[in-house]
Amino acid sequence: MRNIFCLLFLLNVQSRVRSQHHEWFGDVFAEVMSRFSIDSDAVLNNTQCKVANDLYTLNLRNGTHWAIRMDDASVKSIGGLLDGDVLHFGHPSQCVRTMVPTHNISGKYCLVTGEIRPVHSIEPDFYAGDFDRDYPPYNTMEHYWEGLRYKKDILWHSRSNFRWGICIPDACQTYELLTSLNRSLVSACAKNNITMTLNVTENDCYTGAEMRDRPITVGATVWVTVLLTLVCLVLAGTLYEWFLHNEMLSEKRRSPKLASLVLPFSLISNMKCLCSVPEDDKLSILFGIKALSMGILVFGHKGMVRFGHGMSNMVMVEEIFRTVSAFIIINGTIxxxxxxxxxxxxxxxxLIDHLRKRGGVNILLVYLDRIMRVLPTYVSVITFYMYILPIMGEGPRYKEIAVRESNRCLKNWWTNLLYINNFVDPSNMCMLQSWYITADFQMFIFSVPIIYLLFLKPRWKIPVLVTLLTVSIGLPSFIIYWNNIWGLFPMKTDWFRDPPSVPYYTGFYIHSYNRYIPYVIGLCGFFITEYVDKAKWKFTPISKVLFFFGALCLLMGTFVYVSVRFYANPYEYNLTEHVLFAAIHRLIWSVSWTILIVINYTSKFGILSDIFQLRLWIPLSRLCLTTFMVHIGIMLYTISVDEQNWFGGYNKFFINFFGDYLFSTLMALFLTMLVEMPFENFWKRAKKIILGSPANSNSSKQQQQHSLYLNYQQEVQY
Incomplete structure (x- = not known):
């Protein structure tokens, strides 16, 4: 009898507990926010805020237009949390454009961050995860906390953390706002057994006056002045070359000094150089490979930026990533x-061609040449981040995203220019994609002496390259084993928001020694190509088909394995699998492309070679590095000025991607014509002076003037 009584008592207690948390959080939120204003008791130490808030509350009750505008700009209800809609802006522009000169009041927009969870007695394991329940299909007959609960599924986008916009008088500070929300919303949630944590800082708020009164810094003035000067030089150089080409300048009016200054900026010659077809087309396949890879890279980064910064239907992304058809997106980082x-x-x-022609090489000059090839454009983009990006837009997340990126560059620009930004303070990296430029340069520095050694000691090729490949495979595998981490970048959308803040990104992904496998395969590929070419090997049509489809099957098999194994089905982390897979998938990818390059070099691939060698790829390939530098900045700017959450769909995403890719390519072309090619030509002239090359044999000043244009064309085309 006692046991029965205890059982009934426990059931009664359980029913009472359940009856206390039946109200949906969205209803509690709507009830509080529909009548929310700054609490008068929270502003006792801020007289200006108290006066402004009292006026706002009074005019709100009276239905005054300006007060209703501010109230109407705030978010009153939250919906779509269960589908991943965790970003609710309201109407930021309506808020900050509200100005009441008679009362000296303006709207101040703040984006508040909230985290909700049930009280511990209801759901003690809310953050623990449960493998058996963490993958779809989910049980919708459970309580709504099941839909918000943390899940071990790598694709799960957090639903318990969300943000919403509030419009308050500009005299009030975030402290008053946070205190008022704690007293109203947090207290109301507590009565319904909901624990809520709030956070808002001044960096999450902005006003119209703040955006309008941003100072134009000296750096911004200098940047714009230099830009306008370069534009004028481009116009002058183009016109000068056009006059020379059409013989519209008399001999007396031609100035060699002026020509040497402005001709490197001529659009006519630089565009011809950009689109010129190389005489040796054996490696023209590389143009197509680079251009297509850059398109895929921009596509992947578009997804990273878009998915990481909020969508009203994040559930769609989770569903897409679980399908095998998404294998290209899932494997995008490769x-x-x-x-x-x-x-x-x-x-x-x-380097080998140079050594064969001259017998030796100045390694320091080789390094300097590589630096100068990238430096002018690199500096242009970095200084744009530093001085122009923080003043060219506004929006609810502009300070959070665009200004954050600018501050990182102001702090750590020097690590980029010293090519150490992937090791020194990487969590505050200037330009999150710049790790590639640094890693590639570090691999270049390490590899040049090795190539020189192999030129001097040809018999050492196989043991040295095998050793390099072994170490490049073993080192990242050991690091993965030691740190118990994934062997590929997980498609965790919460990590996409700000990769430099993710330990996996800064501690493993961007380190050059962890990415050296494909570089070594590239070195091996060149020596294999040389050997095959000297041996005059010719691949038969059958062997080419077998190699092509074999490489394709390996690539596709690896991609499908990643999708099916890690994402499409419930997956529990296996350390051994990731240690092995980390090396294997990079080897398969690199070796497959190397096989295609070697076969194309010696025997061509028929229609496949024709496709990869289309003239369209040549300029796009030459613009790849500059496109890489600018494209993420464009995406981040677009996201930071958004005032409404984005609803995603296949067609809409592709349209947005093509827009970003086209604009990034145009900006890359602009920088290439304005900065990269002119300064590359000046550097070539500087090298001739440094190396003490003989002067022009033409003694006649008139002959020098006549040949100046032709000499410049040959120099640029080289």
Whole structure:
């Protein structure tokens, strides 16, 4: 009898507890926010805020237009949390454009962050995760906390953390806002057995006056002045070359000094150089490989930026990533290895050709030449981040995203220019994609002496390259084993918001020694190409088909394995699997592309070679590095000025991607014509002076003037 009584008592207690938390959080939120204003008791130490808030409350009750505008701009209800809609803006522009000169009041927009969870007695394991329940299909017959609960599924986007916009008088500070929300919303949640944690800082708020009164810094003035000067030089150089080409300048009016200054900026010659077809087309396939890889990379980064910064239907992303058809997106990070592969291949080819022609090389000059190839454009983009990005837009997340990126560059620009930003303070990295430029340069520095050694000691090729490959495979595998981490970048959308704040990104992903495998394969690919070419091997049509489909099957098999194994089905972390897979998937990707390059070099691939060698790829390939520098900045700017959450769909995403890719390519073309090619030409002239090259043999000043234009064309085309 006693046991029965205890059982009934426990059931009664359980029913009472359940009856206390039946109200949906959204209803509690709507009830509080529909009549929310700054608590008068929270502003006792801020007289200006108290006066402004009292006026706002009075006019709100009276239905005054300006007060209703501010109230109407705030978020009153939250919906879509269960589908991942965790970002609710309201109407930021309506808030900050509200100005009441008679009362000296303006709207101040704040984006508040909230985290909800049930009280411990109801759901003690809310953050623990449960493998058996953490993958779809979910049980919708459970309580709504089941839909908000933390899940071990790597694709799960957090639903218990969300943000919403509030409009308050500009005299009030975030402290008053936070205190008022704690007294109203947090207290109301507590009565319904909901624990809520809030956070808002001045960095989450902005006013119209703050945006309008941003100072134009000296750096911004200098940047714009230099830009306008370069534009004028481009116009002058283009006109001068056009006059020369059409013989519209008399001999007396031609100035060699003026020509040497402005001709490097001529659009006519630079566009011809950008689109010129190389005489040796054996490696023209690399143009297509680089251009297509850059398109895939921009596509992947578009997804990273878009998915990481909020969508009203994040559930769609989770569903897409679980399908095998999303294998390209899931494996997007491996595309960067293509550029490391091509870089290693071309570095070996260029250096060996130079050594054969001259017998030796000044390694320091080789390093300096590589630095000067990238430096002018790199500095242009970094200084744009530093001085122009923080003053060119506004929005609810502009300070959070755009100004954050600018501050990182103001703090750590020097680590980029010293090529150490992937090791020194990487969590505050200037330009989150710049790790690639640094890693590639570090691999270049390490590889040049090795290539020189292999030129001097040809018999050492196989043991040295095998040793390099073994170490490049073993080192990252050991690091993965030691730190018990994934062997590939997990598609965790919460990590996409700000990769430099993710330990996996800063502690493993961006380190050059962990990405060296494709670079070594590129070096090996060059020496294999040389051997095959000297042996005059010709691949039969059958062997080419077998190699092509074999490489394709390996690539597709690896991609599908990643999708099916890690994402489409419930997956529990297996350390051994990730240690092995980390090396294998990079080897498969790099070796497959190397096979195609070697076969194309010696025997061509028929229609496949024709596709990869289309002239369209040549300029796009030459713009790759600059496109890489600018494209994420464009995406982050677009996200930071958004005032409404984005509803995603296949067609809409592709349209947005093509827009970003096209604009990034145009900006890359602009910088290439304005900065990269002119300064590359000036550097070539500087090298001739440094190396003491003989002067022009033409003694006649008139002949020098006539040949100046032709000499410049030959120099640029080289």
């Amino acid at each position: 595309v960067v290895d293509t550029f490391f592969l091509v870089s290693g291949y071309l570095t070996a080819r260029t």
